[in-house]
Each structure stands twice: as structure tokens, then as C-alpha cells.
Amino acid sequence: MRRLLTWILSTVAVVVLLFGYRTSTGSAVQPTTGAVVAAPGTGTTGSPATAPPTTGSTAAAGRTYTGAAAQTRWGTVQVSITVTDGRITDVTVPQYPSGNDKDQRINARALPILTQDTLTNQNADIDMISGATVTSDGYVQSLQSALDQAGLG
Template sequence: MRRITLWLLSTVAALVLLFGYRTSTMGAGGGAGTFAAGTGSGGGSADAGSGSTGSGASTGSGSTGDRQVDGSVAQTRWGPVQVRITVSGGRITEVTAVQVPDGNFRDRQINGYAVPILRQQALAAQSARIDTVSGATVTSDGYRESLQAAIDAAHLG
């Protein structure tokens, strides 16, 4: 009887601790729904000079024939993700993350290693068919969505 009581109390204590644990990625807002759709609030900017958030915004850069096209803002669970592609001669020559989630240290840490990998994959693939970066699934999904919107707006393949 004593063993059963001890086992039962240990199990209950373990369950209480397990369900009471808060992960560091939940941020100050407590999780999903922190960002209002379509407002772009709370999103960080990897390109401080960017004022464009619309889908398919395109700008030329003079005699080089390069043009920049912004993808739509992908509203993810952790915040907005937006990319800008530079197109020259029908090829993607550069991919820049305009917005990525940066609500807390963990967001900045994850995106610090994930965004360069996603950029490299996009340049190599010349499409939005890129792999998800382990540990950055939500950002990878938003990156792919915005990248595909930019590719569509640029009328590439």
C-alpha cells in the first residue's frame, strides 16, 4: 500500500511539472496570435532601409538591368517573414530577408543561423523548392511562402 501511494504521488508531481513547463520560444505574448494579420507589427527588419511591405513591389537599379521584387509578408506563428529577390537576366542573383521574427533572443538566435542557409538554398535552387532548416520550421515555411510570391511577381519559371 505504501509503494502504491508513493508511486501515485510521484506520478502526479511529474505530470504537474510537465504540464506547467513553459518553453522559451513562447515569448512575452504567450504564443500564437501575438501578431495582428496584415499589420506587420512585431516583425524585425533585416534591411533597415526597407519601407515596402506589399507583394510584388519591384524596383530597378539603373543600367545593370537588375530589379528587386518583394515577396508578400507571410504571417507565421512567431511573426512576419518577408523576402526580397534581386533578378538579373532571368535568374535570382540575391535573396534578402526583409522581415523575420525577432520578438525574443531565441527568435534572433534561430534566424541568425537559419536565414543564411535558406538564402543559400534559394540561390542554388533558383526556386522556392528548398529544404526546411531543422529547428526553424516556422521561419522556413514563411520564407518559402514569401519567396514563391516574389518569384511569381517577377514572372520567373
């Protein structure tokens, strides 16, 4: 009798926990940091957002370097950094996969974290984002290219 009661209570607890779990699939995800992320692309799968090339352009606060575009399984990822006095002062992502809602949700969450980690660490030794591993890998590749151009690599 005791085993049966324990089994029933355990089953009820598991069912309550499963139905009480809220996933993020139904809500819009917005970037939560001050990092700048480019607007989404054309809306077709694999078509990245693009921005005019800024490699080596002189900005008022520093010099901007755009890394090589990294081709990933889900689309192109490209990173631009602004360097002032040998420090990364700004990070933008002019190209990233944004061809469908899933790409947009993933990257709205992952890119602000990646850019903040870049500003904090001042190098390409940043953590991958769980659930956005492909984008994270492309981001690091392009970031390293931009750092090499800036002489910070």
C-alpha cells in the same frame, strides 16, 4: 559479476557523453554565408523588422521583387529577391521574427542557409531548416510570391 561490470561501464560512458555534449544555447550565433539579412526588429515578441517597400524597383544589377508578407505563428516573414537576366542574384529578408533572443538565434542560423539555398536552386524548392520550421515555411511562402511577381514561379 560480468553483467554488473558491463552495466557500470555502460552507465559511466553514458554519463560522460551526456556531460560532454555542448549545446548552442550559450554562444552567439552569427550568419556564416554572404547572404544579406536585415537587422532585427523592435525587440518585442512578434514585431518583425521592417524595411521600405522595394517591389518592382529597378536596381543597377537587376530588378527587385518583394514577396507578400507571410504571417507565421512567431511573426511575419518577408523575402525580397533581385533578378538579373532571369536569374536570382540576391536575396534579402526585410521582415522576420526577431522579438526575443531565441528568435534571433534561430534566424541568425536559418536565414543564411535559406537564402543560399534560394541562390543555388533558383526556385522555392528548398529544404526546411530543422529547428526553424515555422520561419522556413513563411520564407518559402513569401519567396514563392516574389518569384511569381518576377515571372519565375
